[in-house]
Amino acid sequence: MHTALLDAARDARLAPSILNTKPWRWETVGAALELHADPARRLPHLDPHGQLMTLSCGAALHHARLALAAAGYEPVVERRPDADHPTLLARIGLGEERPAGRECLETYRCLPLRRTDRRPFPPSARVPDATLTRLRAAAQAERAHLYVLAREDVAYLRYAAQGAHTLGAHDAEIAAELERWAGAARPAPLRDAGSGAEYLVVATDADGPDDWLRAGEATSAVWLTATACRLGASPLSEVVEVPGARALIRSLLHPPREPQLVLRVGMAAPN
Structure with a gap:
């Protein structure tokens, strides 16, 4: 080998x-x-x-x-x-x-630097359009699509995330899985909606194992590119774990495609 x-x-x-x-x-x-x-x-x-x-x-x-x-x-x-x-x-x-x-x-070189960053992003520091274009290109190179949710659609994303969060909090089996793997319940979703955060949806044309694999490759490519651009990022997987929440996210995508994961990105604050 x-x-x-x-x-x-x-x-x-x-x-x-x-x-x-x-x-x-x-x-x-x-x-x-x-x-x-x-x-x-x-x-x-x-x-x-x-x-x-x-x-x-x-x-x-x-x-x-x-x-x-x-x-x-x-x-x-x-x-x-x-x-x-x-x-x-x-x-x-x-x-x-x-x-x-x-x-x-x-x-x-960003492999060991990439991490989940759930800190609030300063509202005065928006992600440049050129950087968002670069993130889209990273997803497209992996045969996936990247949507940037419009400001008016973030309220619907918040609703989907809160519904999924509530379901997880009241489902004993899901709560047990979270406790086993995360050691605690998930933090409250979208606490900084309306700040400098952008919400990106990794999506595919279809929704089968081949598409899930490609979506994972695209997620890695987008997240590492965001790290190279000095952005903080964190995933919101709960909005694709629950069918109703996922359907709501799907309705926000134009043209319509299959949402596989949501990434929250923003200008990272200094450590």
């Missing part, structure tokens, strides 16, 4: 995942890495269909791809290569050697 592949698997441990479950495992097969979903780390009540588990694995896949590109190799990826083994999500090998570009290295 080539050292670059092993290093890529190690770098993938830094990928974001639902409640930090890291629901994946890597296997070495010949001269390739295989990415498997780990159903034992799926959240059966929050994520009954495995959408967020697969999305989390997609983020790990993107991290591994980025690590290989930064090491000077073209990553060769087969997504969902074996229909008889649905937990096998991707196989990665090494393609041709090629020097890593400046933007690739800049993004790769």
Whole structure:
């Protein structure tokens, strides 16, 4: 097994995942890495269909791809290569050697810097339009879409998040999963709506396992790009965990597509 592949698997441990479950495992097969979903780390009540588990694995896949590109190799990826083994999500090998570009290295250096930032964003510091354009391009490069919610639509997002939060607080099985993996209930949603925060929806054309995997790769790409742009970011997965909340978010997207995750971003305050 080539050292670059092993290093890529190690770098993938830094990928974001639902409640930090890291629901994946890597296997070495010949001269390739295989990415498997780990159903034992799926959240059966929050994520009954495995959408967020697969999305989390997609983020790990993107991290591994980025690590290989930064090491000077073209990553060769087969997504969902074996229909008889649905937990096998991707196989990665090494393609041709090629020097890593400046933007690739800049993004790769953000792997250990990326973190969830739930602090309020100052209302006077708005995310520049050019930065939002760059974030959209990062999603499009992963065959996904990124919507920036209009100011008037944030109230509907708040309503969806509050409904999902209330359901989680009153569902004993969901509360137990949150306690097990997060150690506490989730914080109250959208406390700083109306501040300098922007709300981004990662969306796909369809809504199956292939789309969930792509959405995870896009989430990783957008979040790392946001980190490179010195933005703070945090996910709002609860608005896609509850069907009613997800339907409300879907109604805000024009043209309509399938919402997979919401990211809250803003100009990060100094540490």
